[in-house]
Amino acid sequence: EVQLVESGGGLVQPGSSLKVSCVASGFTFSSYVMHWFRQAPENGIEWLAYINTDSSSTHYAETVKGRFTISRDNAKNTVDMQLSSLRSEDTAMYFCARERTWERHFDYWGQGVMVTVSS
């Protein structure tokens, strides 16, 4: 069974950093492009970043470029997102998702992890 499980959320102060992680199981992790999304309370879904299978390529939304960094460890089946210079508007549920091979839509999502940025 495919599973994606996020962790690492919490309450942080503006300007601080936080790493959210996603551990995958039930499939050959190294064969799939992975993505991060977020959803602010009562809001829609925002795509944040992707990383390709061997980490040679990443791409970010303009809203987080330069502040967030996606990475993966295929030996550990994990994909992480380092969040830096956090702002109140970064408060959201963060989801990782698996891209159906080279098709840019998403067949499996994690349950999400909440990040709250507040003083």
Add this chain to the structure above:
Amino acid sequence: DIVMTQSPSSLAVSAGETVTINCKSSQSLLCSGNQKNCLAWYQQKPGQSPKLLIYLASTRESGVPDRFIGSGSGTDFTLTISSVQAEDLADYYCQQHYSYPLTFGSGTNLEIK
């Protein structure tokens, strides 16, 4: 960026009725190479993560009931839910998978009367 405009933002129907949700993109989503449209639909139930329903505008994901039907091409797309059931209470989102940045519609909240 491709802007996805979804309507209505909410609707309430009785079980057994048919629902239509619309999604309009700011540019054509016709994928090169396969003559299909790069548009997906997701269902998000309260407290859950999104679930893929439809991709390439009209291809139903494995295990999705056949009452969920995706249609449309170019810039105008529709998700039709026939004979709505109580379990269909959820938010529905369209997503263009044509180009980066990937973008979503603002969502449609479906309430069952």
